[in-house]
Amino acid sequence: MSEHTTDKRVREASRRRFLQAGAALAGSSAISGVAGSPALAEPGNNLPPNVPEWMKTPGDPMGSQPYGTPSIHEKGVVKNISKTLPQYISASGRTPLQELDGIITPNGLFYERHHGGVPTIDPAEHRLMLHGMVDRPLVFTMEDIRRFPSQSRIHFLECSGNPVYTKPYGKTASDLVGLLSCAEWTGVPLKTVLDEAGVQAGAKWIVAEGADAAALTRSIPIEKCLDDAMLVYSQNGERLRPQQGYPLRLLLPGFEGNMNVKWLRRLKVVAEPAYSREETSKYTDPMPDGTSREFTFYMEAKSIITRPSGGQKLTTQGFHEITGIAWSGHGKIKSVEVSLDEGKSWQQAELQEPVLTRALTRFRLPWHWDGSPAVIQSRAIDETGYVQPTLAELVAVRGLNSFYHNNAIWPWRIDANGEVTNAQA
Amino acid sequence: MPRRDLKVAALASAIAMLSAATQAEERYAIGRAATPAEIAGWNIDIGRDGSNLPPGSGSVERGRTVFSEQCAVCHGDNGQGGVGDRLVGGQGTLANPKPIRTVGSYWPYAPTLFDYIRRAMPQNAPQSLSNEDVYAVSAYILSLNGIVPANAVLDAKSLAAVKMPNRDGFVSDPRPDVHNR
Numbered sequence: 001m002s003e004h005t006t007d008k009r010v011r012e013a014s015r016r017r018f019l020q021a022g023a024a025l026a027g028s029s030a031i032s033g034v035a036g037s038p039a040l041a042e043p044g045n046n047l048p049p050n051v052p053e054w055m056k057t058p059g060d061p062m063g064s065q066p067y068g069t070p071s072i073h074e075k076g077v078v079k080n081i082s083k084t085l086p087q088y089i090s091a092s093g094r095t096p097l098q099e100l101d102g103i104i105t106p107n108g109l110f111y112e113r114h115h116g117g118v119p120t121i122d123p124a125e126h127r128l129m130l131h132g133m134v135d136r137p138l139v140f141t142m143e144d145i146r147r148f149p150s151q152s153r154i155h156f157l158e159c160s161g162n163p164v165y166t167k168p169y170g171k172t173a174s175d176l177v178g179l180l181s182c183a184e185w186t187g188v189p190l191k192t193v194l195d196e197a198g199v200q201a202g203a204k205w206i207v208a209e210g211a212d213a214a215a216l217t218r219s220i221p222i223e224k225c226l227d228d229a230m231l232v233y234s235q236n237g238e239r240l241r242p243q244q245g246y247p248l249r250l251l252l253p254g255f256e257g258n259m260n261v262k263w264l265r266r267l268k269v270v271a272e273p274a275y276s277r278e279e280t281s282k283y284t285d286p287m288p289d290g291t292s293r294e295f296t297f298y299m300e301a302k303s304i305i306t307r308p309s310g311g312q313k314l315t316t317q318g319f320h321e322i323t324g325i326a327w328s329g330h331g332k333i334k335s336v337e338v339s340l341d342e343g344k345s346w347q348q349a350e351l352q353e354p355v356l357t358r359a360l361t362r363f364r365l366p367w368h369w370d371g372s373p374a375v376i377q378s379r380a381i382d383e384t385g386y387v388q389p390t391l392a393e394l395v396a397v398r399g400l401n402s403f404y405h406n407n408a409i410w411p412w413r414i415d416a417n418g419e420v421t422n423a424q425a
Numbered sequence: 426m427p428r429r430d431l432k433v434a435a436l437a438s439a440i441a442m443l444s445a446a447t448q449a450e451e452r453y454a455i456g457r458a459a460t461p462a463e464i465a466g467w468n469i470d471i472g473r474d475g476s477n478l479p480p481g482s483g484s485v486e487r488g489r490t491v492f493s494e495q496c497a498v499c500h501g502d503n504g505q506g507g508v509g510d511r512l513v514g515g516q517g518t519l520a521n522p523k524p525i526r527t528v529g530s531y532w533p534y535a536p537t538l539f540d541y542i543r544r545a546m547p548q549n550a551p552q553s554l555s556n557e558d559v560y561a562v563s564a565y566i567l568s569l570n571g572i573v574p575a576n577a578v579l580d581a582k583s584l585a586a587v588k589m590p591n592r593d594g595f596v597s598d599p600r601p602d603v604h605n606r
Binding site for chain 1: 452453455456457458459463464467468469470472473508519520522523524526528531532533534537540541544545548551552594595596597598599600601602603605
């Protein structure tokens, strides 16, 4: 038999299995999710004591997926993108937090926010210009940037508008706080590159500009630039995705997402902020007295239970692990407390190591559900001692016209049928 | 230590310091000098004081035409909003239960209008308007808000001189602001 014929046979076998697999699914989890759970099939011939279909013929040949994608049975696990946005050029898409484990967000599911669409940038013609109050204004190619000593660090990124303060509130963890993701970032410390140009005395801010159709501009305090800011070119081991700023982005651990300028093309060292549209008209926090807070950079401590969470269902009484994520722009998570009784009492959740600064921290609490209705919620405490507030506590100070920096506790209601819904809705 | 040796030691340490300083300044010798022409082409930031505003000017009258051709489809014929933000009205509402935030009621600095329109608008063709037309559209939006008269012609100096109603409406970040423990 020629190689060609073998390939063809294998391909046809794969195709047959592909078609069958759509119908035959294992769906025996005690928590059923909304996404990623195609319709359950009739109990098939693949269960014990039978030999499963997928053992009776070779699988897909090497090379059938030069860049691997998830199982066809996980095709519902995608970014959460509203179908009713007024427009999709300046828009956001959310990470399906309730479908994920651990602390690292897969690159294809990392949340997105862009203000002028996603540019297609040729890295050979991308340049970073560093000018302003420096001794030597410089231009770097991507090759130049990658020649600098590199670092890899794990940090979360979160959009500041995550979630809104007013109803309607989202149904799922992703609807509420899905503008949040976490990755291992590789790049060069910004300080290293600044030292190359020589920052002059009197420099207080750096204006960062993207090479997108919004030429998005934010001002970064010089202290942050000389601390843990990075110029990033890789995310979770591979080059940045276009949606994340390919070929180069700024990373400001713990600062609101918008400041982590993507498609970075220019850094201007200056004495005072640019007062750009994105830091005056937007990304400022209106207060009840009519004033607005400006330059509100840090994302404060926050947590959410992702399982069980809104849109899921407990299909059986008995043991369930409660799990979720916690994070703080001010450093490490010190502890996470979980309440199972509408916030009356709280108990310590177990934190999964490693607990990293300005990164997601996974927490867990074993739980026996007795079948009665319950309201469950988590609150994060960070290394500064700050305790995640309730929505009522936040609103008492900030009113309802604030749009950004809502880090409220978010409780889930579990009814007697095991249905999980947003308890604030 | 003999005097001569002291001198040598001092010299050696001076040389060492000098070379350390040189190293600190030229640590990796990566990248090349940015030319003034390159910087001028990319340095489009306008300061809140109007610094870096280009030569040229634009009238409210011309701005009305440009706005209707380039902006109205998203922002409405009179800047009342649509797919794009509302640009007009709302002055005096910021302390209301339902504040209306627009260029006129919320933006603290007029030169930011020039900066933003030039860099990002119109959304389908940013950086396509002439500087004159950016001045003109800025003037038109300010006139719709009653901030400049209908016969205004704005240039670098006059745009920088515009005082926005909400200029003093911003405060610094007081967080942590919730004391729950």
